[in-house]
Amino acid sequence: MASHIVGYPRVGPKRELKFALESFWDKKSSAEDLKKVAADLRASIWKQMADAGIKHIPSNTFSYYDQVLDTTAMLGAVPPRYGWSVGEIGFDVYFSMARGNASVPAMEMTKWFDTNYHYIVPELGPDVKFSYASHKAVEEFKEARALGVDTVPVLVGPVSYLLLSKPAKGVEKSFSLLSLIDKILPVYKEVVAELKAAGATWIQFDEPTLVLDLDAHQLEAFTHAYSALESSLAGLNVVIETYFADIPVAAYKTLTSLKGVAGYGFDLVRGTQTLDLIKGGFPSGKYLFAGVVDGRNIWANDLAASLSTLKALEGIVGKDKIVVSTSCSLLHTAVDLVNETKLDKEIKSWLAFAAQKIVEVNALAKALSGHKDEEFFSANAAAQASRKSSPRVTNEAVQKAAAALKSSEHRRATNVSARLDAQQKKLNLPSLPTTTIGSFPQTLELRRVRREYKAKKVSEEEYVKAIKEEINKVVKLQEELDIDVLVHGEPERNDMVEYFGEQLSGFAFTVNGWVQSYGSRCVKPPIIYGDVSRPKPMTVFWSSIAQSFTKRPMKGMLTGPVTILNWSFVRNDQPR
Template identity: 45%
Template sequence: MAIKNHILGFPRIGLNRELKIAQENYWSGKISLIDLLQVGKNIRKTNWKNQFNSGIEYVTVGDFSWYDHVLGTSMMLGNIPNRHRLNKKKIDLDTLFRVARGSVDIGKNCSASEMTKWFNTNYHYIVPEFIKDQEFYFSWKQVIQETDEALSLGYKVKPVLLGPLTYLWLGKVKGIYFNKLDLLNKILPIYKKVLEEFHSRNLEWVQIDEPILVLDISKEWKKAIKYAYNTLNGSIKILLTTYFGDVHHNLDIINTLSINGLHIDLVAGKYDLLDFSNTVNNKFLLSLGIINGRNIWKADLVKWFHQLKSFMKLRKNFWISSSCSLLHVPLDLSLEDNLTDFVKSWFSFGIQKCLEISILSRALNKKIDIKEIYNWVKPIQAYKSSNLVNNVTVQKRLLQISSEQCTRKDTFSVRSDIQKKNLNLPVLPTTTIGSFPQTQEIRELRLKYKNKKISQLDYERLIKKQIKNNILQQEQIGLDVLVHGEPERNDMVEYFSEFLEGFVFTKYGWVQSYGSRCVKPPIIVGDISRITPMTVMYSKYAQSLTKKPVKAMLTGPVTILCWSFPREDISKEEISNQIALALRDEVLDLENSGIHVIQIDEPALREGLPLRTKEWSDYLRWSVQSFKLCSSGVKNSTQIHTHMCYCEFNDIMPAIVDLDADVITIETSRSDMELLDFFKTFQYPNEIGPGVYDIHSPSIPSIDWIEKLLIKALRYIPIEKLWVNPDCGLKTRNWTETSLALQNMIKATSNIRKKFLKK
């Protein structure tokens, strides 16, 4: 029997980010809903064509999303928070956008739903909200409509759904507490209806994603999984899909499920394939995820060919696939014209990964000569011997890292007194997270400089003009700790990477982070060192414009690592420490230039955490060390800040304390400061700024709203340790929104100061 192939999902932003452009044009009223829908249809049509032309047998349908696939599942189930409804039953695309972005149009309390990270990736999803006695109904039939589109074009279709148990796991109970699993019987009939719709179209397989099966789940959840798939079993074959880890610890329940196939991630999971085959139910079709859906390096097809040839002696019927959805990688390597052919030959993007899967399946089926596989992997051998990879100086410096380099000179209590005297800040100091609006003028300026249409001197002069305006705006608003606003920065990781040896950069390597937000991760190809100071000139200039302290902004080592495509030939710990040493040099240069407040952002610290708790301690050991390596060389008088956003912090709070940052600013506004409940029992020893408004929503927070959040924060955090700030950078907002929101934040802070300092 022939070995078949498929993928778990495909990038959905379009070759030139057509989805992003259309979304933002629709939100601003520049195009109609019909225009937006047509862009989506065109992207889907092109995606299916690319998969088919690359040799993928089953095109994946249902992986397209207007914002994120978890929110799409909420729409399918009619799970829309009441504050976002205009009509009790009607749900449309505008409803979806209101849930994701909030709205100022339909009432005072139309805040966006909470957003957080999708497992251990930099992809975000809108967190489902559940209330007691909630009802669901099949209200959003996008996956059915898209299935019909693909069938009409003659493709062999495999639709994908987010599994019911993973969906419930990802959601949060609001209001009166109850067990989320009580809702399972209410959503299963909708899933069953969707499967019947697929069956009526004569589809053979449906892919149902249950990535929670790689996590540590309780007996109660295991029992619910068995019940769910017994209920869903029947009309169509179910391929249960797992990824981001392995499932050995949950095989006791997986082996009993009423499913037809199981997908495993052989890249992230720790599998001995032959041993696993003996322990998993032999009635299951196995789908083997062998092509890395989260990194851009070419796969070693020779290694996989020989492993799978051996595996064919045990199982003649299996599929090969990507390890997870390809939404985490760029679309097409062939577009890249700014990389040398030598470097480019090391990589594989979405379309090329489909081709890798096709080549391997055809070789296993003896439809092509094995020489094609050997030719494919030749660049991998060339990479290993390249002089772009190894730097003896960096490697020697790594060996000399000491514990003294990772420890501040004195404890926080000593440092805090010195810093308060040095900075002379009021109670409840106000600041922002770093970036200010990236206007069209700023984007055009950077583009002109990139295309060498203006000189470096003219570029720096015009950037300084933007910085001067940012400082003036902040002083007029009344902020206490200012920032230069980052007009020179395209992205918080890519910008720094351009000053570091060991990175290369793509021109079109965009990846969706959420909604219309796309990032272009740099690629780590070799040992990392700082080429030249990265932030000193503009930070020093900004400080020269004001008597108030200006906070320098850096991206931390773990975040640069997690938000880049890393090397696969050395450990992540080693890469992170290389970056930390480069940043340490920058921190010391900033201090020597007269900057007394330095923020080192680590929003990806939680994201990088392994999914199994037994693996946490080692990761937290080296990630905390990397942060301290870059931040601990400064004097007591220099105040180190860090920032984190859109993830679950509670379970790693001891590690966050170990960072020993003088101030941490965190995202809490979308969750109504839910995180602060943690501080009922946990005393955070240093200073903290829980974000008081959501910068990803166009809604302007009211003074009253911010006051209420600050009062809630003061229940758990002493006033002398509390900072006031937005929950993230302001680059995506316009100046009108930014000014009004910050003015309200300052006014609310002033009111709270008066109220609490009288006591």
């Protein structure tokens, strides 16, 4: 019975890491205090997985900020502006790279593939001197071992690390990041040697760039890198993880031909065509880490459907070579459903956060080995059926309205020039009108008023009065600055997505469903569980008040539908 988790959220069930980090950054607590919180979180995660029966438990997926930044530290690839040259990289240099400091800016941050997580982009040039400068991967493996838990250390793979980097400022355009591969491999060899010496039997390389549209030169880098690592990896079981999408045919062939590799991990939730590739041919004697439990969304797994998929795959790769896994790291989902005390019972029965997904993975692995928990599977089937048939999910009026849409309705009835003329007659704007995007800073006082109103500590009348005063202040400021088209500053909004979701039907909200966006920044995505409709006007009240304070045009502010979709946990029972 083999089960595996690609990675796990590191913020803690109630954002313990966030508060520890911010306390440390504000100099309210020591480095030792921060390390203690981190160690406690790691220990509880490893114990949770071990107690659930997971066989391949990951280590080194915890991070104080970001796993790519951890790899930069491991490789000693610190940009010169941070003043580091030798020795183990400590918090001062590490957090300066992530956040900047009084004298130097932070490194660039960008989206991790198509998730809402952000990673710190390595800055590399031909003169970078790589050295083994952070022993975190080995230290965390030993830490877990001391607690009686054998783990699979996880490293960002060498090729993905380079492909996700950017050339440092001033480097010639012709410079190829992949030309650095032979310079970083010696450090990877040192890490692997230390992990072997510490007793590791498995090691996981995350190479998610394999799902991108890579050219022959980029694919050749994988072949080269793992050939060069082959002798170092001897005696270890190596799994290479891919995730977030289907793996293209050429990349699949490259991956499954790599030397010294024991198994391959695939996202079989988003990678629907990858199933066909596996069915068309899988290397004999290799392990398939089948990512059938969704690491990107919060819906309970359809256990019966997943078991059927796993049984079909078992027939191809062999009974003892299939490992039940998550589609990607659980970093991208909320931590634990247990902490949702206010969530509607019916909706709660349809959900699984990271802690519940561990249980699902193990239940599927047990069922595959002939030890099916009938009670657990029955409860799951009942929840799946309830979600399919619930009148709360399907709204006939919305269905009819959507079905009645014509393609002509996606185009305006008048052309741009006619609309511009009409707009200019009404608004009389200068040739280059000025405006701002919309939101003004949310002061502590504003947040206090909103919090107290929610907790029914201040009346609606007092709340409206406070928001009106803030809007009036923002309007006057813009008039003083001679802005042409004004905004009301959005003081009534808690979050640009949550605010609208709370006023729409088909949305549910959590209390502790936090997901890391970057560093200590967490977001709480709404859950879209049903057909969405708007029961009443949403912004008219505040926009009208704002317009009453000025003769200048006031913009109405709406978060767009694509942003709402991308920043929410969306339904998985229909296409996006």
